[in-house]
Amino acid sequence: MTTTIERNPAVTGTAPSGQPPARTFRLARHSLALARRSLIKTIRTPEQLLDVTLQPVMFVVIFVYLLGGAISGSQSAYLKFLLPAIMVQSVMFAAVATGFSLNTDVKKGVFDRFRSLPIARSAPLIGSVLGDLARFVVSIAVLLGFGYAIGFRIGTNPLEALAACLLVIFFASAITWIFVLFGVIMREPGAVQGTAFLVLFPLTFGTNMMVPTDTLPGWLQAWVKINPVSDVMDAARALMTGGPVGDTVVKSLLWSVGIIVVFAPLAVRFYRRRV
Amino acid sequence: MSLAFQAEGLVKRFGKTTALAGIDLAAEQGTVLGVLGPNGAGKTTAVRILATLLRADEGRATVGGYDVVRDAGDVRRLIGLTGQYASVDEDLTGTQNLVLIGELLDLRRRDAKARAAELLEWFDLTEAANRPAKTYSGGMRRRLDLAASLVGRPAVIYLDEPTTGLDPAKREDMWGVVRSLVNDGSTVLLTTQYLDEADALADDISVIDHGKVIAHGTPAQLKQIAGGQTILVRPLDPARLPEVATILGTVAGREPESPGRGVVTVPVDDDRAFPTVVRRIEDAGIGVMELSLRLPSLDEVFFTLTGKPAVEVAA
Structure with a gap:
């Protein structure tokens, strides 16, 4: 449009009209602005953090006190084996909420507003994923706090333990893209959740989370060995409680990057198409 | 533009x-x-x-x-x-x-x-x-x-x-x-x-x-589509309604309607119809509470265009 339209102060006001100043890193800024939105929503409705805080605590209680004695002879030894793995499981479960709330947003029309703005199509999705990293942090903090109270101790050093947490968060943010894709494709938030759990159960329980791999039947061992979640759990264990790290950290990182590279563009693509 | x-x-x-x-x-x-x-x-x-x-x-x-x-x-x-x-x-x-x-x-x-x-x-x-x-x-x-x-x-x-x-x-x-x-x-x-x-x-x-x-x-053009204008008369004394209806019928050359209590309306095509009606009512000594010439509403326009009311479901 070539004509500049004159406006009165009620609509014009402070900032100059016309083209906005050309500013760099637009995608990053837009994504961060939208991430802040997700964060505000989380803070405003803390009750939606119940699942990411109480559920892992409940798992720990059930597994350690109900099964721990039978599985490993001592509850404290089992806690040491289990807790880093539960940490991985709980952030993966926490990741479902991103797909769920994204689906709700798309249905409610909040995203139509974003789609009518001159921003990258990927910005709202990246923003959601970034904003929900806070949920992972809360989940891990609560779990470690609870673990500490019932006798879990970090066997390495704070730096390695921190590395474990960061690795787990990075992996979970990769997994989040799978649920973002679900959230963009599916019609109902409930369907997103249901399908997500179908994916999550084999991924999280089909690991060495609860028992060592060599106690499993052969076909299950085969699955556990190719399941990337096993690597992440092993890496978290090694970094938090000691023991050989091996190639688990590298494998975890590679898997994370691989999942993002595949699922993030897919999610953006389907989001772009969604009516 | x-x-x-x-x-x-x-x-x-x-x-x-x-x-x-x-x-x-x-x-x-x-x-x-x-x-x-x-x-x-x-x-x-x-x-x-x-x-x-x-x-x-x-x-x-x-x-x-x-x-x-x-x-x-x-x-x-x-x-x-x-x-x-x-x-x-x-x-x-x-x-x-x-x-x-x-x-x-x-x-x-x-x-x-x-x-x-x-x-x-x-x-x-x-x-x-x-x-x-x-x-x-x-x-x-x-x-x-x-x-x-x-x-x-x-x-x-x-x-x-x-x-x-x-x-x-x-x-x-x-x-x-x-x-x-x-x-x-x-x-x-x-x-x-x-x-x-x-x-x-x-x-x-x-x-x-x-x-x-x-x-x-x-809006004015659309109102034209639904036909011309309508004269509406509300006499002070409802008993004189039949007289008013007769005057309207004669001037407009068609049957007037009574859409509400104490009111008579008739559609007219001729611009001179309204002054004529005013004069005749005055000559007959009928007091009026309301006397108006109005364009059709857009509701009527919609009805004319589609043959059904504009708002079927909502409102």
Whole structure:
């Protein structure tokens, strides 16, 4: 449009009209602005953090006190084996909420507003994923706090333990893209959740989370060995409680990057198409 | 004058349903185009195509000369969208909603805040600025929605049924806002099921039904379509109603109707009919409480065009 339209102060006001100043890193800024939105929503409705805080605590209680004695002879030894793995499981479960709330947003029309703005199509999705990293942090903090109270101790050093947490968060943010894709494709938030759990159960329980791999039947061992979640759990264990790290950290990182590279563009693509 | 937006031959199908069956819409800069039609006529689909949210199966549309498909990014810089679907975030406060949009429009945070405060004040939402939008009343929500679409000072504003569900006083407020936007030079596309709303605000009206434009013109032109004018007389003394009816019948040359208690009406084609009626009633010494010549309402226009009432489901 070539004509500049004159406006009165009620609509014009402070900032100059016309083209906005050309500013760099637009995608990053837009994504961060939208991430802040997700964060505000989380803070405003803390009750939606119940699942990411109480559920892992409940798992720990059930597994350690109900099964721990039978599985490993001592509850404290089992806690040491289990807790880093539960940490991985709980952030993966926490990741479902991103797909769920994204689906709700798309249905409610909040995203139509974003789609009518001159921003990258990927910005709202990246923003959601970034904003929900806070949920992972809360989940891990609560779990470690609870673990500490019932006798879990970090066997390495704070730096390695921190590395474990960061690795787990990075992996979970990769997994989040799978649920973002679900959230963009599916019609109902409930369907997103249901399908997500179908994916999550084999991924999280089909690991060495609860028992060592060599106690499993052969076909299950085969699955556990190719399941990337096993690597992440092993890496978290090694970094938090000691023991050989091996190639688990590298494998975890590679898997994370691989999942993002595949699922993030897919999610953006389907989001772009969604009516 | 140049066109602010133009749609030509838009067709959109959803599965077997044809939402738009070749629609043309256009508005000159600084005017209001009213798109009038019942629920399901295709109003929202047309707006969504013009707002780059939906692609037409056939036809093309431009906003400010930019193609809505090819130059979607440029179009998005020009438009503001308010509708029941493009809503604000209920968990965020009024300020947070508007600041977020400002930031997404590349305003600096400071400028985005200033702009938010300005709009909240203009829409009388300053007191509610720091409350989550879910605590707002329906009218407040609409005002915040509208404010959200104005953050970027759009040259073209789409208002998709902006007053549906609002009480009459709130509707009047919203009408005032629309008028001031147009005074400021914006172009408005207003969809509505309310004929009085289109009549009150629009420079031009496109009446659509089943995905087609069935009439287009100024409000006055559309009223012409439904036939000429109607004379209405309400005598002081209801007992003299038959006398009045006789006079009207003679002058108009057709049977008068009595649409309400104590009132007689008759449609007339001749401009001289009204003065004649006035004179004859005076000569007969009949006192009148009400004596008027009116254009047909847009409801009547719609009925004439489609053979059915305008608002079948809603309102």
